Amino acid sequence: AIGPTPQETSESGAHEKTQKNQDKDAATSNTEEKFDSLNDALAPAMSLEDTRSLMEENKKLRDLRMCKICMENDASIAMLPCGHLCCCADCAPAMRKCPICRQFVKGTVRTWLA
């Protein structure tokens, strides 16, 4: 009676323990894996993408706002009647035609970015 009983108990106990540990390990590693892939997918890549797209957006906006003639000042004079905002105050007076659409400039409007 003494012989097989402890053996059986320890065996089933060990088996149970192993089973539980495996379950726990699997669950833990699954969760960690999920978090890892989340971090990989979101945190570093996203911030890098964000920075890059922000910089690109910034450059685009700056290029858009830039005087198309001297490329130094912000464009602040809108041509009439076409309405293209393409020249700075220095260059606009020299423009007979809109540099964008080649329409004859009949007037200019000083614009201000609020």
Ligand SMILES: [Zn+2]
């Ligand atoms: Zn200019």
Ligand SMILES: [Zn+2]
């Ligand atoms: Zn124009």
